[in-house]
Amino acid sequence: MDIANFEFNALHLPSPIEEIYDECWNSKGIQVFVKRDDLIHPIISGNKWRKLKKYLQTFSLNTHSGLLSFGGAYSNHLYALAYVGNSLGIATVGIVRGDELYPASNAYLSQMNEWGMQMHFISRGTYREKQIPEGYEDYVVIAEGGFGELAIQGMEELVSEIPACDHIYTAIGTGATAIGIAQYYNGTVNGILTLNNKTEIEDHLKFYPRPNLMIDDQYIFGKYAKQTILLDQFCEEFRTKYNIAIEPIYTGRMFYALVDHIKNGHIAPNTKLVAIHTGGVK
Ligand SMILES: Cc1ncc(COP(=O)(O)O)c(C=O)c1O
Structure with missing residues (x-):
């Protein structure tokens, strides 16, 4: 769609x-x-749609492979991104804070996993650097919390x-x-x-x-x-x-x-x- x-x-x-x-x-x-x-x-309620819409439009205008963003284990922002990516057939990547986590750690993460978000669980120290893992250079990057x-x-x-x-x-x-x-x-x-x-x-x-x-x-x-x-x-x-x-x-x-x-x-x-x-x- x-x-x-x-x-x-x-x-x-x-x-x-x-x-x-x-x-x-x-x-x-x-x-x-x-x-x-x-x-x-x-x-994708409240300010989530308002904040993501123009990133989605940027994705669709250019030759990007998907959308990548950052968040914690209960991030409303990553959750909304995973949902909309799944609805629109856009690949999404979530850089998640906490290398002790895995997709079944909580209901949010497992739902995001089911929606096809590719998740990377990284240590809090590395997370602070906000580095983009190799292979995602052509993704549209959205800052933590959608700012x-x-x-x-x-x-x-x-x-x-x-x-x-x-x-x-x-x-x-x-x-x-x-x-x-x-x-x-x-x-x-x-x-x-x-x-x-x-x-x-x-x-x-x-x-x-x-x-x-x-x-x-x-x-x-x-x-x-x-x-x-x-x-x-x-x-x-x-x-x-x-x-x-x-x-x-x-x-x-x-x-x-x-x-x-x-x-x-x-x-x-x-x-x-x-x-x-x-x-x-x-
Ligand atoms: C429900 C809700 N209201 C308000 C905010 C704050 O919005 P902003 O991050 O744009 O300041 C957030 C966080 O994104 C949120 O999840």
Whole structure:
């Protein structure tokens, strides 16, 4: 199947946008909308499609043999890449961190193996060097977590689907999504850090200056991926109230920050916010 057919037949695009209501913001005349990119597809959902699409198009335009990327044993990014490669008949290679791992180490890796991803399990030391194993020189290389120029450009389409508003909220992992949104959208982008990687994001911003991107590092909640009771409860209450599933790593932190910003008076009355649901719910 080619990319355009896959997009048309298998993906829910443009993704829906829904308003959510709460006395806490409606009493101030603030409107909150959720851009439901999580509904794009059960696997290649949220920001995954937005970030990969232009890499897939690059593959199809040129004489590359496949797509290669890097990630950990539970990488959503590698998982999405393996899936889309299998759907489109494109060879994929995953350089996986951890030489103790093998395809049956967990359900993710075995599914990626079934989808035909060629996996290389390498030591943490070697992984840091991000070397490309011999034989893959003509592969399209996508950086860890899908960060890169083409991922950033992939946000143009997302922004084109968003109605006029005052702020866009999004979670930050590698920063590709937030930097891309800030490139194509003129209002304020509130990027909520989920990892302790502010320096890495600031380094990216030296190459991609985005004066309208406000990075907030107050919602990391300690160690990356640590599912604190507070965040778990917040996600559960959010799901019960709005029938929208969120998870504590990315979207849970982002919505928590958004609500906190409103409660603390950081958001002016009568403004319109759009929060990007970047997926990630298993
Ligand atoms: C569900 C989800 N939301 C947000 C992000 C952060 O996106 P980015 O890496 O583009 O900052 C990720 C990581 O890629 C993710 O998996």
